[in-house]
Amino acid sequence: MTQAKAYLNMDLLRFSTAGSVDDGKSTLIGRLLYDSKSIFEDQFETIKKVSERRGEEEVNLALLTDGLKAEREQGITIDVAYRYFATPKRKFIIADTPGHVQYTRNMVTGASTASLAIVLVDARKGMLEQSRRHLFISSLLRIPHVVVCVNKMDLVDYQEDAFENIKQDFREFSAKLQLTDVHFIPISALKGDNVVKRSKHMDWYQGPTLMYLLENVHIAGDHNHIDCRFPVQCVIRPQTDEFHDYRGYAGRIAGGVFKPGDEIMVLPSGFTTTITAIDTFDGAVEEAFCPMSVTIRIDDDLDISRGDMLVRTNNIPKVGQDLDIMICWLSRKKLIPRGKYALKHTTKDVRCIIKEVKYKVNINTLHRMEDAKVIGLNDLARISIRTTQPLFYDTYRRNRVTGSVIIVDEATNETVAAGMII
Amino acid sequence: MTSYNLTHLRELEAEGIFVIREVAAQFERPVLMFSGGKDSIVMTHLARKAFYPSRIPFPLLHVDTGHNFPETIAFRDNMMERIGAKLIVASVQDSIDRGTAVEETGVNASRIRLQTTTLLEALEKHDFDAALGGARRDEEKARAKERFFSHRDEFGQWDPKNQRPELWNIFNGRKNMGEHFRVFPLSNWTEMDIWQYILHENLPIPSLYFAHKRVCVNRGGVILSKSAHLPEKEGEEAKECMVRFRTIGDMTSTGASLSEADTLEKIIDEVASTRITERGGRADDKRSETSMEDRKKEGYF
Numbered sequence: 001m002t003q004a005k006a007y008l009n010m011d012l013l014r015f016s017t018a019g020s021v022d023d024g025k026s027t028l029i030g031r032l033l034y035d036s037k038s039i040f041e042d043q044f045e046t047i048k049k050v051s052e053r054r055g056e057e058e059v060n061l062a063l064l065t066d067g068l069k070a071e072r073e074q075g076i077t078i079d080v081a082y083r084y085f086a087t088p089k090r091k092f093i094i095a096d097t098p099g100h101v102q103y104t105r106n107m108v109t110g111a112s113t114a115s116l117a118i119v120l121v122d123a124r125k126g127m128l129e130q131s132r133r134h135l136f137i138s139s140l141l142r143i144p145h146v147v148v149c150v151n152k153m154d155l156v157d158y159q160e161d162a163f164e165n166i167k168q169d170f171r172e173f174s175a176k177l178q179l180t181d182v183h184f185i186p187i188s189a190l191k192g193d194n195v196v197k198r199s200k201h202m203d204w205y206q207g208p209t210l211m212y213l214l215e216n217v218h219i220a221g222d223h224n225h226i227d228c229r230f231p232v233q234c235v236i237r238p239q240t241d242e243f244h245d246y247r248g249y250a251g252r253i254a255g256g257v258f259k260p261g262d263e264i265m266v267l268p269s270g271f272t273t274t275i276t277a278i279d280t281f282d283g284a285v286e287e288a289f290c291p292m293s294v295t296i297r298i299d300d301d302l303d304i305s306r307g308d309m310l311v312r313t314n315n316i317p318k319v320g321q322d323l324d325i326m327i328c329w330l331s332r333k334k335l336i337p338r339g340k341y342a343l344k345h346t347t348k349d350v351r352c353i354i355k356e357v358k359y360k361v362n363i364n365t366l367h368r369m370e371d372a373k374v375i376g377l378n379d380l381a382r383i384s385i386r387t388t389q390p391l392f393y394d395t396y397r398r399n400r401v402t403g404s405v406i407i408v409d410e411a412t413n414e415t416v417a418a419g420m421i422i
Numbered sequence: 423m424t425s426y427n428l429t430h431l432r433e434l435e436a437e438g439i440f441v442i443r444e445v446a447a448q449f450e451r452p453v454l455m456f457s458g459g460k461d462s463i464v465m466t467h468l469a470r471k472a473f474y475p476s477r478i479p480f481p482l483l484h485v486d487t488g489h490n491f492p493e494t495i496a497f498r499d500n501m502m503e504r505i506g507a508k509l510i511v512a513s514v515q516d517s518i519d520r521g522t523a524v525e526e527t528g529v530n531a532s533r534i535r536l537q538t539t540t541l542l543e544a545l546e547k548h549d550f551d552a553a554l555g556g557a558r559r560d561e562e563k564a565r566a567k568e569r570f571f572s573h574r575d576e577f578g579q580w581d582p583k584n585q586r587p588e589l590w591n592i593f594n595g596r597k598n599m600g601e602h603f604r605v606f607p608l609s610n611w612t613e614m615d616i617w618q619y620i621l622h623e624n625l626p627i628p629s630l631y632f633a634h635k636r637v638c639v640n641r642g643g644v645i646l647s648k649s650a651h652l653p654e655k656e657g658e659e660a661k662e663c664m665v666r667f668r669t670i671g672d673m674t675s676t677g678a679s680l681s682e683a684d685t686l687e688k689i690i691d692e693v694a695s696t697r698i699t700e701r702g703g704r705a706d707d708k709r710s711e712t713s714m715e716d717r718k719k720e721g722y723f
Contacts, residue, residue: 007618012430079585081566082559084612091430093610105587112589220427233443238476246475252440252591257426281471289426293439293472306447330587344592347447404590413596418589 006088013219016095016114016143018107018134023120024151028189029083029096030061032211035196038085080110089215099130104363104378107134108328108418111141112404115222116214119148123156123186127169129364135170136363139177140326140380140420142400144222146174147183147213154188158201176366178397181217185210223290224399228256228264229317230310231346231402236295248279248295249304254346254401255394256312257289258296265316266302267309267392274299290401307348309392317392317402324358324384325405325419326396327375333409333416335375335383341416342408345391346401351410355384382422396420431619438468438607440591441570442554445605446472446479448595449552452605453545456482456509458494459670460616460627461556463501465608467625469554470505481508483553485541487533488515489651489673497628512544528653532675542578545602552595552603560612570609576600613668614693621686633666633684644677 019025033039047063054060083094095110097103111117117138121131138146148170156162163186174182185194186205193199196211208216236248258264262275278288279295288294296310304310311317329335335354343352360372361380368382375381396403407417428436442465445452454469456462469478484498502509514536517523522543523536545553559566569585571593586594595603608616620627637648639658646652648660651673665678666689683692 007431008429008622010430011427012433079567079582082610083566084560084610086430086612086614091612091615109587109589113591220425223426225426233440234447236473236476240475243475250443250472252436279474281474291433291436291440292428293436293443295474342596344594346592400590404592406589406592406594408594408596413594413598415586415589415594418587 015116016110019120116145224255228312229254331416358382441607452552454554
């Protein structure tokens, strides 16, 4: 099969990596890019020159993930950087995030769109505070698959014991979390063991390489295909001679499978009607599912606009103004108790008031601090809010699209919090 | 049982359409920046899909350096007629004539930086509050951290240290008077995705992308097309070669590559095996290691 045809069978996996400079995270990403031949000669020449100038022995693959000037000066990754590579099976999008506690907000951002998280741990150091943090964030953001890579196995003589002990520690900790699919792989990103190629030094390990896992992990079930949810983005009304009476509702399926003939309910009005057609530029389709962008036409002439939601009559979301949410605070400006903010949920814009801070979570121990009411940058907390209008929502656990919100400061327009509905 | 899984191209397409519809819904006067290059052709195609059977509900803007390949301009005019879109042309020459931009001199003179002035003038003149661009994060390291919705202050500048976090698919387009947004629906696409999509959707593209015979000069490793706009350098020899362009920009700075790829299938095979980044042939990026980051802060695309 030529390159030109192979792409018709590829799908897309978004994954996040969290780790600090010392974990070898940049080296691992460099290794994935390099061994999958996603590095170009001119990029490789540039980092080779820089490595030589710095007097390093080998070409430093970590330099491939260097980003902005400010970060290069400080030698750290401060923002989420997105990287891309592909194999004949899959295209991959890496959300590369820094691991230090002061960058929790970046980790949360990277995790929000990921289907898989790579948590890196140094085989010599074992599970550290920051490993616990990465696992907790993966669990909180409901990343369906987690891969713990025990790195630097070359520095512990590729000993099985070192790997097994760390695995045991992680197992005990992750039992407290809601992680459904956790894998462990012993690797050396520097030497290339078990990253793309199988290691010659660890016969005792029978599991897959990291690349094999990335290429084969089952992702079709990661979206919600049960609860039909269609937030309306905009109304399509061509008003041309050819499409004189055309009126369609454009949006992206947020859950479930919609078909022409389905009986649906429009929220908030509560009217019921039937889907007459699901249109795309390439023609009408027989079914539409998450995350397709389509235009839905219905039988009745109803007043529907942006922010409304189409759902199946036999499965409607929760409707309410009083919500409990877990938030990650993203701004240097602290949360204002009883403060009023703008809130965005699917395609709906409302305002909200912070009714109560219930507790703050110690991100390292997972303890609930019920007396801690001051919420600042990078804090995780459970709060209660009331919105000006009802939202149509599911819990975040059930649906990452209809269960997530962002909170916006009305004065600065900054996004100040990410929220997951409980 | 049906497998509810999209191919990577269908998922990227759905994401791009979602972002373009968000722009139409969240802003009052959006514009789509159209250069005639393959990325803006794909973006325009997604915009058509997003609003079908309506026409694209906002105009397209071409910043014309005056040094464009004639093939690009012919393609542009033809395409606008075919899809029935409204095109606004902002000319760098006009900015120079007005005195707001000053032409560079010397053998490596280019109008790349001058485009920024013309673009910002056009956004201001038409009061556009969101400009859709075809930039991709894989193109250049300064773009790897760019948001889908990228906020610009009243001077059109980008502040990389103060970007809004972007979570899930919730885009925050709130802004104050005088500020605007740059929006990049193709953020997650790679060069290969673009070519596969062009093939899959059978999209017309300018002939420059296919291998053809052209009189060129080799300047510091960059193969440039000989033209009236390219200042001559002493002792330089012009030769006819078989080339194609991987990106289409200004005639004076867009490098060609030697190639025999004269069909989309051959281009895809070439992109798969090629070992040089597509911007490797852009003289404008070779000025310094951070030239893209610096230009972006000033308000470049």
